[in-house]
Structure formats: C-alpha cells, structure tokens
Amino acid sequence: MDLRRCLSFxxxxxxxxxxxxxxxGQVSLAEVRQFAxxxxxxxxxxxLSRRYRDTYEREQPYLSxxxxxxxxxxxxxxxxxxxxxxxxxxxxxLYMQTLSVLAxxxxxxxxxxxxxxxxxLKANAESGLQQRQITAYTSLSRLLTxxxxxxxxxxxxxxxxxxxxxDVQVLLEAMIALTRLYAKTNDNEKKTVLGIFDxxxxxxxxxxxxxxxxxxxxxxxxxxxxxxxxxxxxxxxLQGLTKVAQGHQKLRxxxxxxxxxxxxxxxxxxxxxxxxxxxxxxx
Amino acid sequence: xxxxxxxxxxxxxxAAAPAxxxxxxxxxxxxxxxxxxxQVEELGDKLSDCADSIHQRVMRDIRRRQGQDVPESEQxxxxxxxxxxxxxxxxxxxxxxxxxxxxxxxxxxxxxHLIQLTMDAADKIRRITRIGDGITLVARLxxxxxxxxxGQVVPILAAxxxxKMQVDIVAIDSxxxxxxxxxxxxxxx
Numbered sequence: 001m002d003l004r005r006c007l008s009f010x011x012x013x014x015x016x017x018x019x020x021x022x023x024x025g026q027v028s029l030a031e032v033r034q035f036a037x038x039x040x041x042x043x044x045x046x047x048l049s050r051r052y053r054d055t056y057e058r059e060q061p062y063l064s065x066x067x068x069x070x071x072x073x074x075x076x077x078x079x080x081x082x083x084x085x086x087x088x089x090x091x092x093x094l095y096m097q098t099l100s101v102l103a104x105x106x107x108x109x110x111x112x113x114x115x116x117x118x119x120x121l122k123a124n125a126e127s128g129l130q131q132r133q134i135t136a137y138t139s140l141s142r143l144l145t146x147x148x149x150x151x152x153x154x155x156x157x158x159x160x161x162x163x164x165x166x167d168v169q170v171l172l173e174a175m176i177a178l179t180r181l182y183a184k185t186n187d188n189e190k191k192t193v194l195g196i197f198d199x200x201x202x203x204x205x206x207x208x209x210x211x212x213x214x215x216x217x218x219x220x221x222x223x224x225x226x227x228x229x230x231x232x233x234x235x236x237x238l239q240g241l242t243k244v245a246q247g248h249q250k251l252r253x254x255x256x257x258x259x260x261x262x263x264x265x266x267x268x269x270x271x272x273x274x275x276x277x278x279x280x281x282x283x
Numbered sequence: 284x285x286x287x288x289x290x291x292x293x294x295x296x297x298a299a300a301p302a303x304x305x306x307x308x309x310x311x312x313x314x315x316x317x318x319x320x321x322q323v324e325e326l327g328d329k330l331s332d333c334a335d336s337i338h339q340r341v342m343r344d345i346r347r348r349q350g351q352d353v354p355e356s357e358q359x360x361x362x363x364x365x366x367x368x369x370x371x372x373x374x375x376x377x378x379x380x381x382x383x384x385x386x387x388x389x390x391x392x393x394x395x396h397l398i399q400l401t402m403d404a405a406d407k408i409r410r411i412t413r414i415g416d417g418i419t420l421v422a423r424l425x426x427x428x429x430x431x432x433x434g435q436v437v438p439i440l441a442a443x444x445x446x447k448m449q450v451d452i453v454a455i456d457s458x459x460x461x462x463x464x465x466x467x468x469x470x471x472x
Contacts (some may be wrong), residue, residue: 055376063373070373077380085383181324182380188331190371195338199365202345203358265419 018100029258031267032157032251033103037246038274040096044281045175051230052182053082059189062196085178088133089142095164097161098243102157110148136170136193142223143167158255165252172245176238183234190227215234233281240277243270314412327378330428334371337364337421338444360418367421420446 056075063071097110143163147155197220204213247270254263341361345353353361423446 062369064369066366067369067373070370070377074373074377074380077377077384081384082448160372177320178383184324184327184331185376188376191334191338192369192372194370195365198338198342199345199361202350203351203353203361204349205352237393 029103029157031099031264031271032163032258034271035247035251035267036096036100036280037276038271039247040100042092042237042240042244042274044277044279045179046086047236048179048182048237049082049089052185053078054184055189059192061274062193066193084149088137090175091137091144092168092171092175092244094144095140095168098147098152098159099157099164102152102155103161115242133170133174136167140155140164140167140171157258161248161251161255165248168248169245172241172248176241179234179237179241183231183238186227186230186234190231193223194227194261204275236277236281240274240281242274243277246270246273323378324382327375327382330371330375330378334368334375335422337368337371341365341368341469359393364421367418367425371421371428374431375424378431440458 045279055078056071059071060068094110101110143160147160197216201213204216232277247267250263250266250270251258254260254266257263339365344357344361427446
C-alpha cells in the first residue's frame with residue numbers, strides 16, 4: 001500500500017518535472033473547469049443519503065408496535081446499503097475533480113483521493129446496486145486510478161470525457177433514482193409523524209387535556225416547519241444532479257469544439273446554475 | 284380474475300417444473316432489474332396513495348364534527364385506521380428500500396393487476412360512507428402489502444383475491460347509499 005503510494009508519488013514527481021513539455025499541448029478550458037468544479041461541489045446528495053439512513057431514528061417514537069416491527073427491518077435494509085450509496089457519489093465527485101485538473105493549467109495531486117474511494121463496492125447480493133451500476137462504478141474507478149496515478153499523462157479533457165461519460169451517466173442516473181426514493185421515504189415519514197396529531201388533537205377536548213394539547217400543537221408546528229425545509233432540499237438536489245448529467249452530456253456532444261463561443265457560454269450557464277443550486281442547498 | 288391468474292400459474296407450473304420452481308426467479312438481467320425496481324417503486328407509490336386516502340377519509344369525519352366531542356366508538360375506528368395508515372407507510376417504505384437496493388425478487392405477473400387493485404382500493408376508501416366499512420377493506424389491503432413484501436407469487440395472489448372480494452362488497456354496500464344508517468343522523472356527506 002505504502003509502496004504503491006510511494007510509487008505513484010514518484011510518478012507524479014516525474015510527471016511534474018516533465019510537466020513543461022507534457023502540457024505544452026494543453027489548453028486551459030476555464031468553462032469546463034468551472035462546470036466540473038461546480039458539479040463536484042454540488043452537495044445535497046450526501047446529506048440526504050445520511051438522512052435516509054437515519055429515518056428510523058426520527059420516526060421511531062411515533063410508531064405503533066405493528067409499524068415498528070416493519071420499520072426495524074426497513075432500518076436494517078437502509079443501513080446495509082448506505083456505504084455503497086455514498087461510494088457512488090465519491091466516484092462521481094473525484095471524476096469531476098480530475099476533469100477540473102485536466103481543464104486547468106495546474107496538475108495537482110489527487111492520489112490520496114483514490115485511497116479514499118475505499119475498497120470498492122460491497123458488490124454482493126446485499127450491496128444494493130444493479131450490475132450495471134457496479135460495472136460503471138468499477139470501470140470509472142479504474143479510469144480515475146489510471147489517470148491520477150499516471151500524473152495525467154497522455155490525458156486530456158477530451159479523452160477523459162469520452163472514456164468517462166457512459167459510466168458517469170449511469171452513476172448519476174442511479175443517484176437521481178436514489179434521491180427520488182429518499183424523497184418518497186421522507187414523505188411517508190413526515191405523514192407518519194404529523195398524522196397522529198391531525199387525529200389526536202381534535203379528540204382531546206377535555207379541560208384536563210389542555211396542557212397536552214398545547215404542547216402537541218407546538219410540537220406539530222416545529223415538525224411541520226422542519227419537514228417543509230427538508231422537502232425543498234430533495235427538489236434542489238434532484239435539479240442539481242439532473243443539471244450535472246445534462247451538462248456532462250453536452251460536454252460529450254461538443255467534445256471537439258470546446259473552444260467554441262456557444263459551447264463555452266453554455267457550459268458557463270450550467271456552472272452558474274449549479275453554483276446557485278449549491279448556495280440554495282447550503283442555506 | 285384472481286383465480287384466472289391462479290390457474291395460469293398452476294398451468295405454467297408443470298411446463299417449467301423440471302428447470303426450477305416458479306417462485307425461484309432467475310437473476311434478472313440489467314434491463315429487467317431496472318424495470319423491476321421501477322415496478323416495485325410504483326407499487327410503493329400506490330401503497331402510499333392508499334395511506335393518503337385513509338388519512339383523508341379519517342380527517343373528513345373529524346372535520347365534520349366541527350370540534351364537538353367524537354363518540355368513543357368513532358375515535359376507536361379512527362385510531363384503528365390511523366394505525367393501518369402507519370403500517371401501510373412502512374410497507375411502502377420497505378418497497379422503496381427494496382427498489383433502492385434492488386434486492387427484490389421479481390413480482391412478475393401479478394404486478395399490473397396488483398397496481399390496478401390498489402388504485403381501486405384507494406378510490407373506494409375515499410368514498411366509503413361509513414367509516415366502519417373501511418376497516419375490513421384496509422385490513423385486506425395491509426395483508427396484500429405484507430404479501431407483496433415477500434415477493435412470493437402465491438401469497439400475493441391469495442391476498443389479491445381477498446382484497447378484490449372486499450372491494451366488491453363495499454361497492455355493493457355503498458352504491459345504494461341513500462338508506463341512512465339509523466345510528467348516524469347527521470350523515471349527509
């Protein structure tokens with residue numbers, strides 16, 4: 001492990017020394033870099049994945065014993081797949097960071113990030129991903145390892161996008177589908193939590209219930225505000241992921257014309273939209 | 284309807300018998316897995332819709348009371364329905380988890396049928412005249428949701444036919460709605 005890292009460091013050092021000649025052919029593609037940076041920094045998905053994983057923790061106090069039994073099983077299922085869901089995102093983010101490096105003048109090292117990708121997906125019956133996604137994940141990780149460990153030798157934005165697009169699209173599609181399922185799960189959680197109060201508050205009409213009813217109303221208000229804020233985030237995350245997928249597809253379509261004014265303008269628009277979405281998500 | 288499928292299933296059995304039992308589905312191809320995930324998600328949506336219908340129905344009665352005391356029996360019925368609603372939401376979330384994890388065995392044939400049926404049930408629940416009528420229907424629905432989560436064809440088919448029967452009974456009950464229940468003088472919906 002250390003040896004490998006050492007080797008990749010040496011390779012990197014060598015490539016930096018050769019950098020002068022290696023990058024003579026490189027053009028700085030500012031708009032590609034901005035798009036890639038904005039895509040890497042989007043956010044939302046990671047936090048919503050965690051929220052999905054922790055669903056049971058939040059809903060447990062509100063559940064009936066019968067519902068609780070099912071909820072516990074659901075919880076185990078969600079816990080089991082969390083790591084894989086996050087691994088997908090890490091790969092896509094590292095891809096975008098690599099793309100950003102290739103689109104700029106500087107060649108900074110991302111090799112520690114390869115280790116961060118971890119030992120790959122659990123990729124067994126329990127892993128929770130379809131074969132197509134596992135294949136895309138593996139092949140993209142391999143591409144990244146190769147590109148980064150070689151110090152980006154013989155690599156350009158063009159070859160990276162060409163080789164990566166299909167896999168990136170599969171993984172983004174998976175992230176979009178998962179975010180949609182997160183949102184639906186959250187919706188049932190919200191209705192479970194708030195639903196009890198809809199029914200029980202009107203039933204509590206005795207004078208002695210007054211304090212309880214007051215507390216319940218305050219709790220209801222807090223919870224419904226909380227869910228209103230969270231609901232928006234699913235929407236923003238979905239919009240962002242869709243934009244990343246579209247932007248990358250455009251990049252692929254215009255791969256031989258990245259210096260064109262139209263293309264540059266378009267990529268800049270994607271980058272700006274993504275930055276706006278990120279700002280909205282970090283509010 | 285359901286018995287049709289049952290006989291089809293039974294008829295299909297001897298032909299496929301030497302290779303494998305019909306419940307042990309072969310591992311799905313990527314395209315199949317994707318469509319399965321979609322179908323499972325769709326079924327989850329339908330269960331969520333049913334839960335929404337139950338909630339709407341319960342709230343309709345509560346609103347009609349306009350802050351007056353609700354009789355104990357009606358409160359009990361509302362709570363039973365609320366529990367059912369909650370359980371359905373967990374079943375739906377299970378299907379979402381399965382779709383996400385794609386570890387569900389293919390529901391196969393009954394899928395479309397099942398979706399249609401849950402849609403009918405949701406519609407019925409919304410229109411039930413007396414809240415008490417809803418309880419059996421919802422119980423059948425819960426049984427179906429439980430069966431669906433096993434992914435096994437036979438229990439699903441059994442649950443479908445039980446639910447189907449109940450949906451039909453309620454239809455007969457509530458179609459000639461005019462004869463008012465004597466216990467409910469203010470039941471003018």
